[in-house]
Amino acid sequence: xxxxxxxxxxxxxxxxxxxxxxxxxxxxxxxxxxxxxxxxxxxxxxxxxxxxxxxxxxxxxxxxxxxxxxxxxxxxxxxxxxxxxxxxxxxxxxxxxxxxxxxxxxxxxxxxxxxxxxxxxxxxxxxxxxxxxx
Numbered sequence: 001x002x003x004x005x006x007x008x009x010x011x012x013x014x015x016x017x018x019x020x021x022x023x024x025x026x027x028x029x030x031x032x033x034x035x036x037x038x039x040x041x042x043x044x045x046x047x048x049x050x051x052x053x054x055x056x057x058x059x060x061x062x063x064x065x066x067x068x069x070x071x072x073x074x075x076x077x078x079x080x081x082x083x084x085x086x087x088x089x090x091x092x093x094x095x096x097x098x099x100x101x102x103x104x105x106x107x108x109x110x111x112x113x114x115x116x117x118x119x120x121x122x123x124x125x126x127x128x129x130x131x132x133x134x
Contacts, residue, residue, distance in 0.1 A: 011072040017061065017085060022054040025070050029081060036074040037134060045115040046079070046132055052108035053083040053128045061087025061126060078117070078133035089124035 011032040015021040030047045038046060050070075057068045066086035073080055113119045118131035 009071040009073050011070075013070050014067050015070065016067045017058055019055070019058050021068075022051060022058060025054055025068070026051045029070065029072055032072050033079055033132075036072075036079045038079065038132070042132065042134075046081070046130075049112045049115040049119075049130050049132075050081060050083065052112050053130065056108055056128070057083055057085035057087070060090070061085030075131070075133075078131060081130045081132075082127055083130075084123070084127040087126060089126040090121075 011028065013025065013028060015025050026047050029050045030043055033043055033046045054068065054070075061068070069082075069084045071082045071084075109119070112128070112130060115132075116130045117133050118129070120129040120131075121127065122129065
């Protein structure tokens with residue numbers, strides 16, 4: 001099924017589902033966000049949130065024969081970024097889990113929601129859509 005299509009993607013890349021490629025993907029999104037008029041702390045927020053989403057995709061969505069797709073497009077007043085993996089996904093809304101149930105490594109989704117304006121999960125958790133407004 002995949003992520004719902006929002007239209008033309010100015011940035012669309014496929015990466016192997018391997019942690020070594022996360023740095024390259026984060027840097028590519030940061031550069032694209034800079035072209036979309038983001039700067040300073042907002043760029044750092046975007047790069048960090050994308051890094052968390054990629055880490056989740058690699059750890060939980062790892063599929064040996066498939067990779068991770070990273071897309072971004074400019075909105076009139078911001079940017080939308082999608083990270084899609086081919087893993088098993090998850091059930092329910094992880095953003096509202098009890099804090100005590102999360103391990104010290106389990107704060108990635110919470111961090112994404114703190115850094116971005118909108119965080120959405122689709123395709124059974126295999127797609128995360130991150131939106132940041134200028």
